């Protein structure tokens with residue numbers, strides 16, 4: 001495709017025509033379509049990355065609009081699934097892009113469906129899934145660009161399996177950290193700063209400029225005016241179970257994951273049924289007609305006893321206004337049965 | 339004891355002797371962090387063993403999960 005849209009990127013010497021051709025043949029997988037995912041997807045699709053896959057389990061809410069740049073008021077009004085809204089907007093931006101958007105949970109089989117992939121971008125909001133993706137990236141030897149932010153703070157690190165330490169080298173287990181975007185807030189500049197650095201690393205990798213990678217952990221606070229980088233090479237563990245010589249990828253053991261989890265700071269519980277039987281939204285909509293407030297092809301929003309229940313076509317449910325897992329499970333069974 | 343932590347000079351009680359104790363002192367022991375002391379990254383065991391001295395420069399970075 002030659003409408004000149006990549007001309008300014010080709011004029012940038014380190015990329016050039018050759019680098020651009022390389023970028024156009026690459027496949028980037030973005031895990032999460034929240035704030036970082038929106039920004040990364042838009043940047044990579046505008047840059048002409050040949051194929052971009054993106055997955056997210058959530059739907060658009062008004063509280064997302066201060067920073068999740070792919071979404072509009074209409075998406076929030078309609079509770080559109082993020083991946084679906086993202087796909088539509090990305091194709092508006094670049095109709096030549098090969099976009100694969102998935103509404104659902106990140107699990108090993110989904111990750112495998114994205115192969116072959118040239119880079120995996122971390123745009124997640126929780127550590128549990130991050131460690132799973134880290135194991136997958138290590139096993140497949142795919143560069144994995146960690147990025148995260150909260151408040152005015154953010155950090156990013158590019159993991160090159162077999163070369164740099166991996167996330168599991170850097171943290172022995174899954175951190176139970178209470179600070180999330182939903183409790184400590186988040187401002188868009190922190191998102192954009194992380195995303196800008198992740199995107200630069202992605203462009204270096206995808207254009208064949210690995211030598212220019214940053215190779216440090218970068219952290220910053222855009223409000224406190226702080227900025228630091230650290231070389232983490234020393235923290236690579238030869239006996240790491242995710243990237244070491246005898247790796248057994250503990251987080252890829254999907255069965256070990258909980259099927260009930262409180263969503264970080266959101267006053268909500270997500271339930272994923274043990275068997276991944278797809279829910280018939282049509283049947284449930286008829287059955288609970290009086291409770292249904294909104295519906296689209298990906299989800300049903302219901303209100304029941306002052307709780308907001310969002311049911312997804314893949315069988316998951318998010319129960320808002322409930323943090324007690326046992327109670328949430330009960331509500332799920334009352335509504336969905338089974 | 340005077341330490342420079344993330345670029346800021348701070349007075350730390352003498353009872354805080356190791357980097358590990360320093361993280362506990364700041365109530366951030368439960369967080370995942372990387373610590374650099376006088377320009378050198380410390381492994382987890384080193385955080386325990388490494389004793390603090392007057393005028394040490396420490397950089398502490400916490401991992402967060404949001405995004």
Ligand SMILES: [Zn+2]
Pocket residue numbers: 165166167168169170237240241242243244
């Ligand atoms: Zn590792």
